[in-house]
Amino acid sequence: MNPISFEQFMERALYDPVRGYYARRIKAIGPRGDFTTAPMVSEAPAQAIAKWATAALRETHCQDLIEIGPGEGILAAGILNHLPWQVRWKIRLHLVETSVPLTENQKQRLGRRATWHRSPQDALQSCKGNAVIYSNELVDAFPVRRFQKTTVGWQELAVHFDEQKNAHESLLPPALLPDSSGFLASHPLGQRIEVHDSYRRYLTDWLPHWKSGRMLTIDYGSTASPLYHRRPHGTLRGYLFQQPITGPAIYQNMGRQDLTADVNFTDLQNWSHPWISDQRLLTFHEFLNLHPAGKSATAPSLTDTDGAGTAFLVLDQKR
Numbered sequence: 001m002n003p004i005s006f007e008q009f010m011e012r013a014l015y016d017p018v019r020g021y022y023a024r025r026i027k028a029i030g031p032r033g034d035f036t037t038a039p040m041v042s043e044a045p046a047q048a049i050a051k052w053a054t055a056a057l058r059e060t061h062c063q064d065l066i067e068i069g070p071g072e073g074i075l076a077a078g079i080l081n082h083l084p085w086q087v088r089w090k091i092r093l094h095l096v097e098t099s100v101p102l103t104e105n106q107k108q109r110l111g112r113r114a115t116w117h118r119s120p121q122d123a124l125q126s127c128k129g130n131a132v133i134y135s136n137e138l139v140d141a142f143p144v145r146r147f148q149k150t151t152v153g154w155q156e157l158a159v160h161f162d163e164q165k166n167a168h169e170s171l172l173p174p175a176l177l178p179d180s181s182g183f184l185a186s187h188p189l190g191q192r193i194e195v196h197d198s199y200r201r202y203l204t205d206w207l208p209h210w211k212s213g214r215m216l217t218i219d220y221g222s223t224a225s226p227l228y229h230r231r232p233h234g235t236l237r238g239y240l241f242q243q244p245i246t247g248p249a250i251y252q253n254m255g256r257q258d259l260t261a262d263v264n265f266t267d268l269q270n271w272s273h274p275w276i277s278d279q280r281l282l283t284f285h286e287f288l289n290l291h292p293a294g295k296s297a298t299a300p301s302l303t304d305t306d307g308a309g310t311a312f313l314v315l316d317q318k319r
Contacts, residue, residue: 003158003170007198009251010143010259015098019255022099022141046078048291049134049216052316053079054087056132056214060318064127068096068120069138073106080113094123094131120206129211136218139268140260142202144194145178146234149187157192159251167251181224181266192234193227194261200271207275210319217315218284221263235262265313272317279317285309 014021053065070076076095080088093114097103103116117123124131146157148171155171162168177183180195187193221227228234238245240257250259269279282290288309 001160001162003160003172005172006146006157006159007143009159011198013254013259014141014143016255021255021258022102042293043078043082044288044293045136045218046075047082047293048288049075049136050079050082051291052216052287053132053134054083056216057087057091060130060132060213062127062130062132062213063090064092064094064123064131066094066096066120066123066127066131066133068133068135069141070095070097070106071102071136073109073114075136076106076114077109080110092127094126096120096123121209124206124209129209131210131213132215133210133213134216134218137220139196139199139217139219139263140221141258142196142199144236144261145197146236147177147183147193147195149189149191149193151189154183161251167248179267179271180264181270182227182264185225185228187228188232191228191232194234194236194264196261196263196267200267203268203271207272210275212319215315215317215319217268217317218287218312219263219265220312221265222313223281224264224266227262227264236260263313265315268315275319276317277319279315282314282316283310284312284314287314 012020015023017023057063057065065079067076067079073095076093080093083091093110094117095106095110095114096117096119097106098118106114107116115126117126120133147154148157150171153174154177155174158170158172159167160170178195178197179200180193180197182193182195233246236246236250236259238250238253238257238259240253245252245257250257265281269281272279
C-alpha cells in the first residue's frame with residue numbers, strides 16, 4: 001500500500017462510512033464508552049453555558065441556539081433545563097450531527113425539543129444566519145496533519161501498512177505548509193506537532209454563512225507557545241475503554257478507538273478572525289467562575305487549576 005498522509009489515515013479511522021469510529025462504531029460516551037466528556041462529570045458546564053447562552057441570546061436578539069457535535073445530547077438537554085423559562089419557551093434548538101448512532105441517542109433523549117441538521121450551513125440557513133452557537137470537545141475530533149521538524153525543515157508524516165497490516169511511518173518531502181502558528185514557535189529538531197487543518201477548512205466553509213450572534217468553543221488544548229512543552233512526540237493519542245494509547249499502538253484497533261490531539265487555540269483565533277468582531281479566550285476555571293453553578297452542581301475536578309480547569313480553554317467570539 002502506498003503511503004498516505006496521517007490526516008487521511010485518521011479520517012478513515014474516524015469517519016469511514018462503514019468502519020469509522022464516529023460514523024458507525026461509537027455506541028456510547030461516558031463510563032460505558034471509550035472516553036468521558038466534562039458534561040458527564042457534572043451539571044456545572046451545562047449551567048454555565050446556559051447562563052452564557054441566556055446573555056448571548058438577549059444581547060444579539062437571536063432566537064436560535066445551535067450546538068455542533070452534541071455527542072449523546074446530555075449537554076443540550078442540560079442547557080435547555082437550565083435556561084430561564086422565559087428564554088426556553090421561545091428559542092429554537094438546533095443540533096448538528098453526522099454520526100448515525102449518536103443522532104439516535106440524541107433523539108431518544110431530546111425528542112421534539114430540537115431540530116437536527118447534517119451541517120452548520122444547513123442549521124444557519126434555517127435561522128437566516130443569526131444564531132448563538134456552541135460546541136464542546138468538537139475540534140479535537142477532527143483529523144490532524146502531523147509534522148516533524150528535520151534538518152531540511154518541516155516534513156509531513158505519512159503512513160503505510162504492509163501485507164501483515166503493520167503500520168510504518170515515513171516523512172513526505174518538504175512542501176508548502178498549512179496555515180498554523182505551530183510552525184512559528186521555537187522547536188528542537190525531531191519535534192512533532194499537529195495541525196487541525198481539516199477543522200480550518202470546515203470552519204471557513206460555514207463561517208461566511210453566519211451573519212450575527214455569539215459562539216463558544218470549549219476544548220482541551222493551549223495557545224501555540226506552551227502547547228508542546230515537554231511533548232517531543234506531539235499530543236496525539238487514542239482512547240480505548242477509557243485508557244490512553246500512544247506511540248505505534250494508535251495504528252491498532254482502527255475504527256474501534258478514538259483518536260484525538262490537543263487544540264491550538266491561537267490557530268482557532270487566527271482562522272476565524274476575518275469573520276469575528278470580538279473574541280476572548282478563557283480557561284475553563286475562569287469561565288465556570290464567571291458563570292457559577294449551584295451548589296448541587298459544583299465540580300472541583302473541572303475547576304482545578306492543575307487539571308481540567310486549565311487543560312480546557314473556552315473561546316468566546318462575537319459576529
